[in-house]
Amino acid sequence: MSTPLLSLTDVRKTYGRGDTRFDALRGVDLDIHPGESVAIVGKSGSGKSTLMHLLALLDVPTSGTIELEGQDTGTLRGRNLNRVRNKTFGFVFQQFFLTPNSSVLENVMLPLKIAGVPRGERRRRALSALRDLDLADKARNRATDLSGGQKQRTVIARALVNNPRVIFADEPTGNLDSTTGAVVADILFGLQREHGITLVLVTHDEELAARCDRRVTMRDGVLTAEDEAVAA
Numbered sequence: 001m002s003t004p005l006l007s008l009t010d011v012r013k014t015y016g017r018g019d020t021r022f023d024a025l026r027g028v029d030l031d032i033h034p035g036e037s038v039a040i041v042g043k044s045g046s047g048k049s050t051l052m053h054l055l056a057l058l059d060v061p062t063s064g065t066i067e068l069e070g071q072d073t074g075t076l077r078g079r080n081l082n083r084v085r086n087k088t089f090g091f092v093f094q095q096f097f098l099t100p101n102s103s104v105l106e107n108v109m110l111p112l113k114i115a116g117v118p119r120g121e122r123r124r125r126a127l128s129a130l131r132d133l134d135l136a137d138k139a140r141n142r143a144t145d146l147s148g149g150q151k152q153r154t155v156i157a158r159a160l161v162n163n164p165r166v167i168f169a170d171e172p173t174g175n176l177d178s179t180t181g182a183v184v185a186d187i188l189f190g191l192q193r194e195h196g197i198t199l200v201l202v203t204h205d206e207e208l209a210a211r212c213d214r215r216v217t218m219r220d221g222v223l224t225a226e227d228e229a230v231a232a
């Protein structure tokens with residue numbers, strides 16, 4: 001098989017120390033392959049978000065290794081780490097909300113600003129991402145003046161604007177009604193199918209998990225079962 005895009009070996013994460021010490025991940029091995037979609041499921045508190053943050057290089061493990069295309073990421077620091085993350089990943093996370101008083105366009109341009117892309121090109125690429133998400137007519141709206149589904153599509157446009165290889169999404173349909181959730185899911189799987197983007201989704205949504213190529217289940221900081229999808 002090809003080199004995994006991301007490979008975790010015996011990854012552990014401990015929060016706090018002494019009396020408040022908590023072992024959130026207790027030895028996780030996981031490979032994510034280019035172009036696949038993986039659902040991370042499990043009860044609240046089982047370690048899903050912790051695992052996702054480590055996969056996305058937003059946090060560092062207490063021990064164990066995380067490789068990105070065969071390279072150990074443990075030596076990446078500061079600006080190098082930011083550059084790799086910004087170039088490789090797009091985020092659809094609840095805690096990375098839209099900036100409410102900025103326009104939809106400004107919100108989508110933000111990752112390009114961080115990447116140092118000149119303003120004219122930022123605009124062009126952000127408008128193109130908004131067109132892809134059927135939001136071109138909302139570019140000048142304030143982010144607060146959107147429906148839930150439009151906000152989530154804006155977040156996806158922002159996640160896409162850097163042409164990422166992987167999109168990480170934490171409960172992407174969590175706050176949406178089922179019809180809007182299905183639209184958002186269609187968009188994500190369309191990106192996987194048409195652009196080969198790898199999807200890593202944390203979800204409680206059984207339908208969304210079922211559409212992924214593979215699911216892994218977290219339980220008390222370890223992966224318990226890995227149900228390979230039935231070959232299509």
Ligand code: ADP
Pocket residue numbers: 015016022024042043044045046047048049050051218
């Ligand atoms: P999930 O996303 O599956 O609900 P999390 O990964 O958010 O689980 O959390 C796993 C466990 O780690 C929980 O018990 C949570 O309370 C604990 N935890 C998460 N983040 C921190 C933190 N920054 N400090 C201390 N404990 C934390």
Ligand code: MG
Pocket residue numbers: 048049050
């Ligand atoms: Mg969580």
